[in-house]
Amino acid sequence: MxxxxxxxxxxxxxxxxxxxxxxxxxxxxxxxxxxxxPSLAGIPFFVWYQLCAVxxxxxVTGVVYVLRGTERALAE
Amino acid sequence: MIxxxxxxxxxxxxxxxxxxITVVGLYAGRWKKADLRDLxxxxxxxxxxxxxxxxxxxxxxxxxxxxxxxxxxxxFGAGAIGFFALxxxxxxxxxxxxxxxxxxQHAHDRGYVTPADFVRDRFQSRALAAAVTVTGIVAxxxxxxLQVYGIEICMAEIGLPVQASLWTAFALLAVITYxxxxxxxxxxxxxxxxxxxxxxxxxxxYIPIHLGGYAHAFSQIPPSKLVLPGHLQADYVTLAIGSxxxxxxxxxxxxxxxASRDRYVVQRNSIFLPVYTxxxxxxxILGYLAIPAGVHPDPHYGNxxxxxxxxxxVFPPWFAGVGLASIAIGALVPAAMxxxxxxxxxxxxxxxxxxxxxTPHEQTRVSKLASLVVKFGAVGxxxxxxxxxxxxxxxxxGVWILQTLPAVFLGxxxxxxxxxxxxxxxxxxxxxxxxxxxxxxxxxxxxxxxxGSHHAELFIGIPALAANLLVAxxxxxxxxxxxxxxxxxxxxxxx
Numbered sequence: 001m002x003x004x005x006x007x008x009x010x011x012x013x014x015x016x017x018x019x020x021x022x023x024x025x026x027x028x029x030x031x032x033x034x035x036x037x038p039s040l041a042g043i044p045f046f047v048w049y050q051l052c053a054v055x056x057x058x059x060v061t062g063v064v065y066v067l068r069g070t071e072r073a074l075a076e
Numbered sequence: 077m078i079x080x081x082x083x084x085x086x087x088x089x090x091x092x093x094x095x096x097i098t099v100v101g102l103y104a105g106r107w108k109k110a111d112l113r114d115l116x117x118x119x120x121x122x123x124x125x126x127x128x129x130x131x132x133x134x135x136x137x138x139x140x141x142x143x144x145x146x147x148x149x150x151x152f153g154a155g156a157i158g159f160f161a162l163x164x165x166x167x168x169x170x171x172x173x174x175x176x177x178x179x180x181q182h183a184h185d186r187g188y189v190t191p192a193d194f195v196r197d198r199f200q201s202r203a204l205a206a207a208v209t210v211t212g213i214v215a216x217x218x219x220x221x222l223q224v225y226g227i228e229i230c231m232a233e234i235g236l237p238v239q240a241s242l243w244t245a246f247a248l249l250a251v252i253t254y255x256x257x258x259x260x261x262x263x264x265x266x267x268x269x270x271x272x273x274x275x276x277x278x279x280x281x282y283i284p285i286h287l288g289g290y291a292h293a294f295s296q297i298p299p300s301k302l303v304l305p306g307h308l309q310a311d312y313v314t315l316a317i318g319s320x321x322x323x324x325x326x327x328x329x330x331x332x333x334x335a336s337r338d339r340y341v342v343q344r345n346s347i348f349l350p351v352y353t354x355x356x357x358x359x360x361i362l363g364y365l366a367i368p369a370g371v372h373p374d375p376h377y378g379n380x381x382x383x384x385x386x387x388x389x390v391f392p393p394w395f396a397g398v399g400l401a402s403i404a405i406g407a408l409v410p411a412a413m414x415x416x417x418x419x420x421x422x423x424x425x426x427x428x429x430x431x432x433x434x435t436p437h438e439q440t441r442v443s444k445l446a447s448l449v450v451k452f453g454a455v456g457x458x459x460x461x462x463x464x465x466x467x468x469x470x471x472x473x474g475v476w477i478l479q480t481l482p483a484v485f486l487g488x489x490x491x492x493x494x495x496x497x498x499x500x501x502x503x504x505x506x507x508x509x510x511x512x513x514x515x516x517x518x519x520x521x522x523x524x525x526x527x528g529s530h531h532a533e534l535f536i537g538i539p540a541l542a543a544n545l546l547v548a549x550x551x552x553x554x555x556x557x558x559x560x561x562x563x564x565x566x567x568x569x570x571x
Binding site: 017020023024027028029030031034035036039041042043044046047050051053054055057058061062064065 | 169173293302303346349
């Protein structure tokens with residue numbers, strides 16, 4: 001199905017993918033989270049922090065998806 | 077640990093599981109009925125899967141023996157470094173969200189099945205397509221071998237005769253995929269997910285209780301294993317970035333994405349696939365828990381025995397059997413997808429190049445036969461080669477596949493890149509990466525780099541990719557970028 005889309009509207013929140021820098025920034029610098037405490041229910045900070053970052057990454061992706069709009073999600 | 081005699085209950089559980097997936101896999105041939113002599117139908121399931129099926133299928137291609145066995149083994153043996161898999165998969169899905177839907181669109185409009193199809197058409201370069209094809213096949217083979225190895229560990233833990241059970245498992249898989257193609261991998265992925273989720277959820281609740289709570293269990297782990305030592309922090313980050321960029325360059329992960337109905341399915345899956353990453357994190361925690369549970373490295377399988385031995389030690393035999401079966405089936409799904417993807421590369425980018433008059437049906441026949449060769453080749457390799465080879469080749473494969481990034485990903489976003497520049501970058505990156513692997517003794521994907529008095533371990537793929545991009549960039553400046561060509565009509569509106 002060659003999609004018959006309207007001509008690309010170039011401005012549809014093209015900045016949205018920059019939000020991806022947030023989850024990347026959260027994990028890109030290990031000294032930020034390379035600790036045992038505060039542990040959560042016995043699980044070291046190093047582990048639960050990064051598990052949270054994974055969920056955060058998924059959420060940000062969802063936000064970007066919505067912000068860009070499904071119709072024009074891929075318009076350059 | 078000395079592997080005991082056959083555990084009968086477990087043997088029955090795993091036999092029943094394999095019987096179930098055989099039935100499911102064979103049924104897949106009739107499901108969404110189509111002419112399976114057509115490569116799109118056999119190898120891509122007809123490019124029609126919606127969000128849920130693609131989720132299972134992509135989950136089956138991304139989370140493999142590497143996740144179920146190798147990552148927990150790394151946590152068990154080396155500690156915190158094994159958790160690089162979490163940032164790695166965060167980066168993977170950002171890449172998948174940004175680049176893969178565009179590849180999907182091109183593939184859909186122009187009928188591509190493999191990444192090399194795309195490169196061949198986009199760059200109009202047989203040489204560059206050949207480089208991507210060879211790298212894809214060479215990098216996929218050890219990845220399949222790793223899956224075989226994962227199954228071997230499960231069979232050995234149960235005490236089954238390894239050779240006979242491996243050949244049986246792969247004979248079943250070969251027949252199923254030969255007949256039903258990617259459809260079988262998709263339906264088996266659903267079965268596998270049910271088993272693996274049950275195993276993981278029960279494990280992370282039951283095992284800590286068994287060990288006296290998380291806090292007590294973690295207090296018995298050497299503190300040095302709970303955080304990264306200073307010299308491994310750069311290694312951690314470069315492993316995460318390199319692996320994250322590399323994953324969707326493997327032909328089989330693209331196969332999973334191309335089977336989807338539209339490009340938005342791929343994007344939505346980038347939102348929901350991290351659910352599996354959480355599961356991977358829980359499995360990595362099991363690698364930690366194996367320490368207080370008293371699991372010891374196996375003389376033959378080393379740290380890789382960690383999760384299978386933990387399940388066997390803690391659970392009643394029947395449930396340990398469910399867990400071991402789920403790991404084994406969790407290896408069969410990606411093995412099937414990898415075999416299909418490697419076979420497609422052969423049929424589309426080797427056979428078709430050499431025999432331009434080939435028909436689509438003949439390509440499918442070639443691909444089906446090649447998928448058999450690939451699977452039995454992998455089993456033979458695992459049984460013949462020393463096991464360290466299997467793991468080391470897989471590490472090297474990650475370095476090599478990363479060198480196709482400029483051709484495949486940059487080719488998507490920047491259409492004026494000259495083929496010769498990309499080819500030069502690939503050659504230099506691959507040569508440099510291989511040199512560094514050899515220098516590291518070919519038993520590690522990381523090596524020490526020093527600038528002045530600072531020394532740090534780095535994942536070899538990253539300096540190799542840097543060299544690759546540097547050469548490709550310099551050559552682009554020298555050769556001049558290609559003129560703006562007319563774009564294919566259909567993708568005008570979308571790319």
